[in-house]
Amino acid sequence: MSDSRFLCLEKMTLSYGKNVAVPDMDLDIGKGExxxxxxxxxxxxxxxxxxxxxxxxxxxxxxVLDGTDITRVPANKRPVGLVFQSYALFPHLNVYENVAFGxxxxxxxxxxxxxxxxxxxxxxxxxxxATRKPAELSGGQQQRVSLARSMVMEPKVLLLDxxxxxxxxxxxxxxxxxxxxxxxxxxxxxxxVTHDQVEALAMADRIIVMLDGHIEQIGTxxxxxxxxxxxxxxxxxxxxxxxxRVGNTIKTANGDVAIAGDIDDATKGLAxxxxxxxxxxxxxxxxxxxTSFAGGTREYxxxxxxxxxxxxxxxxxxxHDFGAVLKFDLPVHKAAxxxxxxxx
Amino acid sequence: MFQNRAEAFALxxxxxxxxGAIFLVPVLILLSEGFRSADSWTIQAYIDFFSQSLxxxxxxxxxxxxxxxxxxxxVIGYAAAFAIVNLPPKGKGRVTGLIVLPLMISxxxxxxAWIVILGRTGIVNQALVAVGLSDEPIRFxxxxxxxxxxxxxxxxxxxxxxxxxxLENMPRDAVPAARVLGANWLQVxxxxxxxxTKEGLVIGGTLVFTGSMTAYIxxxxxxxxKVLMLxxxxxxxVTMANDFVSASVIALILIxxxxxxxxxxxxxxxxxxxx
Amino acid sequence: MSNKLYAPIILLLVLTFLIGPFIIIIAASLSAxxxxxxxxxxxxxxxxxxxxxxxxxxxxxxxxxxxxxGGTIFALILGIPASYALSRYKVPxxxxxxxxxxxxxxxxxxxxxxxxxxxxxVPFNFGILFALFLAHTAxxxxxxxxxxxxxxxxxxxxxxxxxxLLGCSRxxxxxxxxxxxxxxxxxxxFILGFVTSFNxxxxxxxxxxxxxxxxxxxxxxxxxxxxDPSVAALSALLAFMSLxxxxxxxxxxxxSRYV
Numbered sequence: 001m002s003d004s005r006f007l008c009l010e011k012m013t014l015s016y017g018k019n020v021a022v023p024d025m026d027l028d029i030g031k032g033e034x035x036x037x038x039x040x041x042x043x044x045x046x047x048x049x050x051x052x053x054x055x056x057x058x059x060x061x062x063x064v065l066d067g068t069d070i071t072r073v074p075a076n077k078r079p080v081g082l083v084f085q086s087y088a089l090f091p092h093l094n095v096y097e098n099v100a101f102g103x104x105x106x107x108x109x110x111x112x113x114x115x116x117x118x119x120x121x122x123x124x125x126x127x128x129x130a131t132r133k134p135a136e137l138s139g140g141q142q143q144r145v146s147l148a149r150s151m152v153m154e155p156k157v158l159l160l161d162x163x164x165x166x167x168x169x170x171x172x173x174x175x176x177x178x179x180x181x182x183x184x185x186x187x188x189x190x191x192x193v194t195h196d197q198v199e200a201l202a203m204a205d206r207i208i209v210m211l212d213g214h215i216e217q218i219g220t221x222x223x224x225x226x227x228x229x230x231x232x233x234x235x236x237x238x239x240x241x242x243x244x245r246v247g248n249t250i251k252t253a254n255g256d257v258a259i260a261g262d263i264d265d266a267t268k269g270l271a272x273x274x275x276x277x278x279x280x281x282x283x284x285x286x287x288x289x290x291t292s293f294a295g296g297t298r299e300y301x302x303x304x305x306x307x308x309x310x311x312x313x314x315x316x317x318x319x320h321d322f323g324a325v326l327k328f329d330l331p332v333h334k335a336a337x338x339x340x341x342x343x344x
Numbered sequence: 345m346f347q348n349r350a351e352a353f354a355l356x357x358x359x360x361x362x363x364g365a366i367f368l369v370p371v372l373i374l375l376s377e378g379f380r381s382a383d384s385w386t387i388q389a390y391i392d393f394f395s396q397s398l399x400x401x402x403x404x405x406x407x408x409x410x411x412x413x414x415x416x417x418x419v420i421g422y423a424a425a426f427a428i429v430n431l432p433p434k435g436k437g438r439v440t441g442l443i444v445l446p447l448m449i450s451x452x453x454x455x456x457a458w459i460v461i462l463g464r465t466g467i468v469n470q471a472l473v474a475v476g477l478s479d480e481p482i483r484f485x486x487x488x489x490x491x492x493x494x495x496x497x498x499x500x501x502x503x504x505x506x507x508x509x510x511l512e513n514m515p516r517d518a519v520p521a522a523r524v525l526g527a528n529w530l531q532v533x534x535x536x537x538x539x540x541t542k543e544g545l546v547i548g549g550t551l552v553f554t555g556s557m558t559a560y561i562x563x564x565x566x567x568x569x570k571v572l573m574l575x576x577x578x579x580x581x582v583t584m585a586n587d588f589v590s591a592s593v594i595a596l597i598l599i600x601x602x603x604x605x606x607x608x609x610x611x612x613x614x615x616x617x618x619x
Numbered sequence: 620m621s622n623k624l625y626a627p628i629i630l631l632l633v634l635t636f637l638i639g640p641f642i643i644i645i646a647a648s649l650s651a652x653x654x655x656x657x658x659x660x661x662x663x664x665x666x667x668x669x670x671x672x673x674x675x676x677x678x679x680x681x682x683x684x685x686x687x688x689g690g691t692i693f694a695l696i697l698g699i700p701a702s703y704a705l706s707r708y709k710v711p712x713x714x715x716x717x718x719x720x721x722x723x724x725x726x727x728x729x730x731x732x733x734x735x736x737x738x739x740x741v742p743f744n745f746g747i748l749f750a751l752f753l754a755h756t757a758x759x760x761x762x763x764x765x766x767x768x769x770x771x772x773x774x775x776x777x778x779x780x781x782x783x784l785l786g787c788s789r790x791x792x793x794x795x796x797x798x799x800x801x802x803x804x805x806x807x808x809f810i811l812g813f814v815t816s817f818n819x820x821x822x823x824x825x826x827x828x829x830x831x832x833x834x835x836x837x838x839x840x841x842x843x844x845x846x847d848p849s850v851a852a853l854s855a856l857l858a859f860m861s862l863x864x865x866x867x868x869x870x871x872x873x874x875s876r877y878v
Contacts, residue, residue: 055780075783088781091774092799101795102785153785349711351789355704356716359697359760363720367757370734371726424633427626439630441869446637448861450818452835453854456842457640460647460657460851467643467657497636504633558727560821564839575729579824582733595730602725 006031006189007052007157012061014047021047022213024061029157029191034183036204037193040236044213045193049159052191053082066156081150085161087142089134095121095145096130102153120152123182140171144178151186158183160192164199176203197237201225209233211343228336231269232343239271240310241330244341250330253307261332269338272330274299274312282329288320302326375599378592393593399577403597406574409488410556410605413495417503417552418545420496422537425507440508443501455494455565462490462566486570494562499555503548510544511537542613549609554602574598641858648852655846666852676853678830679837682748683817686833690755691763691812695805697756698763703793705764706771707779721761728758728821736825747828754822759812766811770804771797810868814861 007029014022022044029035037045050056052063054075063071070078089098100117108116121127124144134142143163150158163179164172180203183190194200200207201221209216209224209232217229228234231242243250245267249258263270279300286302286309294312298319302309311328320326378389393399428439446454461467462484469481484490514537522536538545563573572580578594581587643657648666650659670676701720704710723731731754740750774797782792823833832840834857842850 053784055783075780076786076788078784080784082781082784084777084781086775086777088775088777090778090782090796090800101782105786105791149781149785348708352704352708352710355700355708356710359701359764360716360719362697363722363757363760366735366753367723367726367731368719370738371730373738374730374734420633423629427629430626439634442634442638445862445865446641448814448865449641449858450835450854450861452818452820452838453644453857454640456838456850456854457644459846460643460655461640463655465654465656497640500633501637558729558821560729560824561835561839565842575727575821578729578733582825588733588737591730591733595727595733598727598730599725602727 003031004028006033006066007191008062008064009048009052010062010064012048012051012063013059014044014051014056015059020059020213022051025213025215027208027215027218029189031189032187033189034180034203034205035189035191036200036207037191037210038195038197038200038207038236039210039216040195043210045210046161048210049082049161049191049193052157053080053159054078055082079154079156081153081155081158083143083146083150083158083160083163085163085165087134087139087146087166089142089145089149091134094131094133095126095137098134098145099149099152101149106153116152120148123151123185124148124178139166139168140175143167143175147179147182151182151188155188157189157191160190162194163192164194164196172199179203197224201237209236216343226336228271228338230338230340230343231271234269234271234336234338235344239273239336241274241277242269242271242338242344243306244269250306252305254305257306259330259332263332264337266339267337269341270330270332270335271338272335274310276331276334277309277311278329278331279311279313280327282327284328284330285325286328288322288324288326291319291322300326302328304328306330371595374588374592375596376592378589378596389589389593393590398572399590402572402574402577405488405571406557407601409492409495409573410553412492413499413556414503414549414553416492416496417500418549420500421503421507421548422533424504425511426537428504428508429511440505443504446497447501451498451559451561452565454498455562458490458494458497458566459485462493485566486568488567488571490566491563491571491573494566495556495559498559498562499552502551502555506544506548506551507541510541510547513544514540546606546609546613550602550606553605553609557601557605558598641855644851644858645855648848648855650848653847655848655851666848667856669847669849670853670856673841673849675832675837675841676834679832679834682751682831683834685748686751686755687813687816690752690816691759691809693752693756694759694763694812695767695808698760698808699767699805702764702767702771703797706768707776717764720764723757724761728819729824731757732822732825740826747826747831751823751826751831751833754826755816755819758819758822759816762811762815763808766808767801767804770801770807774800807868810864814864818861 005028009025009027012022012025013020014025025048037048039045047056051058054070054073058071061071062069065079090101093101096117099120100113103113103116118127118130121130124147126141126144126148129137129141134145137145143166160179164175167175176199179190179192192203201224204221206218207221207224208218211232217224217233219227224233225237228237228239231244234242243252245251245263246256248260248263249256250270259270275297284304284306286304288300289303289308290301292299293315296315297312298315298317299310299312300320302311309328379385379387381388394403424443428436428443431439459466463469464481464483464485466484468484469478472478472482473480518536518540519532522532527535557573558575559573560575560579563571563576564579567573567576569576569580574594574597578591581590581594646659647655647657649662649664650656651663651665652660698720701716705713705717710716735750735754739745739753740747778796778800779789779792782796783789787795818835819833820835820839823836827833827836838850838853
């Protein structure tokens with residue numbers, strides 16, 4: 001076993017009755033990694049996470065953790081922690097008792113128990129809340145208790161289900177850095193599930209993009225952001241203008257349109273972020289159908305022979321009116337060249 | 345959702361088997377007796393039952409009293425529920441508590457009180473004689489009026505609490521909006537409140553109607569053998585004549601009427617809605 | 620409606636109609652006279668004391684208490700696991716099972732009693748008390764399932780998964796995490812079941828034998844013999860007992876949240 005193959009899913013198939021949610025998944029996760037499972041709802045990311053936790057038994061395939069096959073190990077015997085989306089704190093127990101719950105079941109007692117619970121609460125900055133009931137805490141504090149409750153068990157893998165989705169925008173930012181800090185300090189292998197690409201890009205060492213039960217792309221945040229492999233990933237990370245490519249043309253709603261530039265032979269599609277569209281000059285024309293001011297930039301929705309195009313330019317430039325006709329270009333050298341299309 | 349079927353069945357079957365064996369099966373056998381003759385199935389027992397004028401009278405009286413109690417409780421229920429939901433929160437909780445309280449008290453005790461009130465020497469008669477409205481005590485006990493009053497007191501709380509929750513679930517601004525649009529109070533009630541609370545009315549109405557129809561204690565104490573209803577008739581047939589066939593017939597009539605009342609009220613509610 | 624007097628007047632009338640009779644019954648039971656009357660002819664506790672002296676009342680009170688407490692406990696033993704399964708598992712035929720379990724609420728009690736008498740007590744020589752116990756349990760079961768199910772629905776099911784991931788067995792998770800959180804609902808179900816069973820008449824009508832009858836049935840037959848105020852006194856005492864239970868329940872666990 002090497003550190004890069006700390007947690008391995010081997011041909012793992014997950015199904016609900018006859019419905020296969022995740023077919024034949026292969027995935028390796030390294031020790032101490034912070035990994036994001038990213039995808040839209042229903043893509044199988046939560047199901048995958050539940051299988052790793054042991055809350056769901058794979059129909060076939062194996063789950064190997066730290067060299068041990070844990071496929072048939074029941075959830076209560078796995079060295080895996082899970083922070084639930086709803087936090088799932090025990091309402092009848094106070095913060096201290098919540099955190100102590102698992103340790104007590106392990107047989108930890110007395111001063112050892114006390115020390116580990118207090119340490120856990122300190123890690124998440126909640127020592128002074130030990131006697132509060134969960135209902136008396138804010139969402140962010142509940143999240144921290146839930147995190148501490150899992151961390152004190154010293155799991156080999158810690159799973160987090162949509163850890164930031166129930167928090168408001170400011171807390172979300174705070175919690176992001178908090179989670180990263182806890183992960184780096186403890187060195188625990190952390191996998192979190194999210195549908196928010198901003199969250200995944202900001203936090204993860206590595207991102208696994210899932211779609212319809214399979215892995216669409218694995219890569220660093222930079223890889224995923226700059227070099228999406230498919231139209232789906234491109235669209236998901238903000239390439240708003242995505243086209244299929246045939247030879248030197250792109251397919252549009254109004255037929256094939258020729259396009260100039262060097263394109264890799266293997267490229268099946270081209271995608272541009274709004275910021276990559278050249279506005280004011282170029283071979284194409286479009287009518288402004290909508291504008292929105294976004295602080296540093298201004299975004300335009302254009303009706304063009306290619307279909308709708310989203311473009312963006314510096315907000316300090318003079319704004320174009322609704323109905324104005326603008327020239328624009330889709331420069332091939334800036335485009336992301338997609339190896340696969342058809343998943344959108 | 346857990347998926348394990350064996351576990352689920354192990355948990356749920358004791359209760360289901362118990363209710364099935366102790367309750368459902370015996371009741372079904374009892375109901376089947378009304379259709380049994382020497383060697384085949386027949387509805388002769390039902391024809392015989394309804395051909396007797398006493399039974400017809402009891403059947404119609406039961407229907408009439410149950411319908412009257414339901415109608416009266418709906419009218420009083422709306423008036424009371426509307427007054428209650430407009431109270432400040434603290435008062436609302438207290439008054440609702442007082443309305444619900446009688447439900448926790450033995451129906452025997454609740455019905456018994458009416459003997460004190462409506463009896464020959466009861467306060468109503470004392471008052472009537474004292475004021476000079478009547479020369480001698482009027483007979484209230486063992487009349488349909490007494491049974492009606494007893495049943496209304498017994499079941500009115502069920503209607504009121506159904507309507508309270510229906511009125512509270514009504515969009516807050518519906519009534520002011522209708523008023524602003526020029527509706528008078530009668531129009532507000534028929535066009536806004538009634539359609540929006542009809543589910544509460546159906547639930548309350550079904551509870552009151554079924555409860556009145558299957559009540560035993562009130563007709564037994566306040567009606568006696570003079571004002572028989574279906575349940576007291578059933579009891580009489582069994583204890584006096586060992587007549588289990590009639591008992592079975594009445595049982596099925598009661599069950600069918602309960603379901604019919606529910607369906608009818610639902611139908612009325614949706615019919616109003618379509619207009 | 621703009622009239623501010625509308626609400627107080629209607630509520631006064633309705634509450635007088637609903638609660639007034641109890642006040643009259645309490646007053647009548649304090650009468651010193653021989654017959655039931657209001658206003659009471661002089662004040663005395665003689666009828667209240669008499670209630671405790673009537674042998675059959677003491678016996679039937681015991682029967683009713685046994686049925687109400689024992690029947691409710693048994694109904695909860697059957698009902699809690701069933702409610703749990705129906706709310707947490709995908710049970711095949713869940714709707715059918717729910718209908719079977721709650722059917723005693725739909726069918727008139729008198730029929731249940733008669734059916735039990737005809738097909739259990741007579742042919743199998745069941746004791747009356749045992750039959751009464753079964754009938755009352757069946758009657759309480761729907762209430763137990765309804766109230767416990769409601770509090771289970773209000774409890775997130777992921778806390779059980781959390782408990783399992785922290786090392787609990789499934790059964791352990793139920794007792795450590797679920798039970799403490801539905802305790803209020805179970806107590807509410809117990810009180811509702813107790814009151815329902817204790818006040819129940821129709822189911823017990825046919826299931827009465829020598830020496831075994833419930834208190835309300837006993838009161839009914841006592842009333843057939845005499846109209847003396849002791850039944851009024853007993854009614855008043857029972858009313859106070861019910862009120863006391865409900866008051867304590869409301870005070871300590873906010874009973875009305877669960878019913």
